Amino acid sequence: MTREYAVPAAARGSVLGQAEIDAVAALVRSGAPLSAGRSRTEFEERFAEHLGAAHALTVTSGTVALRLAVDLLDLREGDEVIATPQTYQATVQPLLEHPVRVRFCDVDPDSLALDAGALEALLTDRTRAIMLVHYGGYPADLARILELARARGAVVVEDCAHALGATRDGRHPGSLGDIGCFSFQGSKNITTLGEGGMVTVHRSDWAERIERTRGNDIDGEFVHTTPGADVPAALPWMKYAEHIHRREVAALRRGGTNATMSEASAAVGLVQLAKLDTLVERRRSIAARLDAALAAFAGRVRVPAVPHGVRHSYHLYTFFVEDPGARDRLLAALDRRGVEIQLRYYPQHLLPEWRARGHRRGECPVAERLWFDQHVNLPCHPGLTDEQVDHLVGALVGGLREVPHGPGAPSGATRATGGATCPIST
Ligand SMILES: *Cc1c(COP(=O)(O)O)cnc(C)c1O
Secondary structure (H helix, E strand, C coil), X not given: CCCCCCECCCCCCCCCCHHHHHHHHHHHHHCCCCCCCHHHHHHHHHHXXXXXXXXXXXXXXXXXXXXXXXXXXXCCCCCEEEECCCCCHHHCHHHHHCCCEEEECCECCCCCCECHHHHHHHCCCCEEEEEEECXXXXXXXXXXXXXXXXXXXXXXXXXXXXXXXXXXXXXXXXXXXXXXXXXXXXXXXXXXXXXXXXXXECCHHHHHHHHHHHCCCEECCCCCCCCCCCCCCCCHHHHHHHHXXXXXXXXXXXXXXXXXXXXXXXXXXXXXXHHXXXXXXXXXXXXXXXXXXXXXXXXXXXXXXXXXXXXXXXXXXXXEECCCCCHHHHHHHHHHCCECCCECCCCHHHCHHHHCCCCCCCCCHHHHHHHHHHEEEECCCCCCCHHHHHHHHHHHHHHHHHCCCCCCCCCXXXXXXXXXXXXXXX
16 A cells, blocks of 8 residues: 655656646647657757757657667777766666676765766776766766866766756756756656656767667668569559668667657647746755755754855755664654655665676765765655645654764664665665
8 A cells, every 4th residue: 555645755646737738739739740840849959958058859768868878889898987876777777788897986975976086096098988967956066077088088978867957157967068868757857748858969970870769760871773573563662672671770770769759748848848947946945945944953964065056956855864873763753754755866886787797885985875874865846835845844853853863872773784764766
């Protein structure tokens, strides 16, 4: 039985309104094509303009965006890729299918993004790419990372699934590195009817490659030759069958696929993009209330420092409990008070697929310590009403007061495996 929480971790039901309904209704009534068409093109143009990226290409999900991004890298045996462990599995999953060595890089304890110092130590002349995430919508500081990557000729892939609406010194994630990958899944900062994604690139040859692989088209040059004797005269177009055989189907050649975003999704995306600021402001105002509540518990909890010039989009609200024994007790206290906790994300290098490739505890000490002992995510999304936010703040303050702390406090650690007592999203 699923429990009804007073404050759910993610929006229940639709977060869309009349403007999105009208956009879909207008499209359906127009009789315009429902596959790729004008809405898709317009959504891509506005999105690229919003970010300051040269090319933006819609796809069907963030997972597909990341898969197509990794395909662009043309990874070969012996290549190395540096990746963040603190992310959703889709960031690193495509690498499992390539014969590369993945080096998980430890994270910065505030942003949870790749730590530039740790990254520097992992770079080699075999490093082909760096895969990072702007965790929770905290835009990572890419200045040093890009400098290090450029010096080695490594490609920087930004997973921007949380970061639409975030900026650092006025610049947008997805416009800084080489490839940006976005998700418009239902819980993300904007949604294209529940599922959708986008790839952004500066290089036009990469934009062309994505264009070819995201549509399951026949690829290659048309060369005229004499039709074979077996071509039936009744079907004149079939005289080209021979040529078609000589051409290559993109899907077979390069792992291409059909990732076409539908017109209905793109039409909703256009409306949502226009609402982005309002949606992100709501997240930011909930986060400000949580920051203020936590300020009274300074020393017991650590709220990530957000420097001047950083606009955090708060896809996730994250803070850290200083006393390792107290974190799980706090999670249980919040759960009892009707706050649904989902912790994001279990360190990727410790998932079975990566352990099977030799990855171990100890590889990323900061990411591991924070996750297993200190990490808390609280509900923070525009689906929450003002009353729910009040309830959340009350539960947080009440929970922190209730949980024992300081020297002599009983330890909350009753965990055999280092897991937490509440549902953990990997
Ligand atoms: C949601 C998410 C994805 C995957 O996006 P989908 O559209 O759900 O496939 C990738 N990376 C991160 C960090 C995400 O949060």
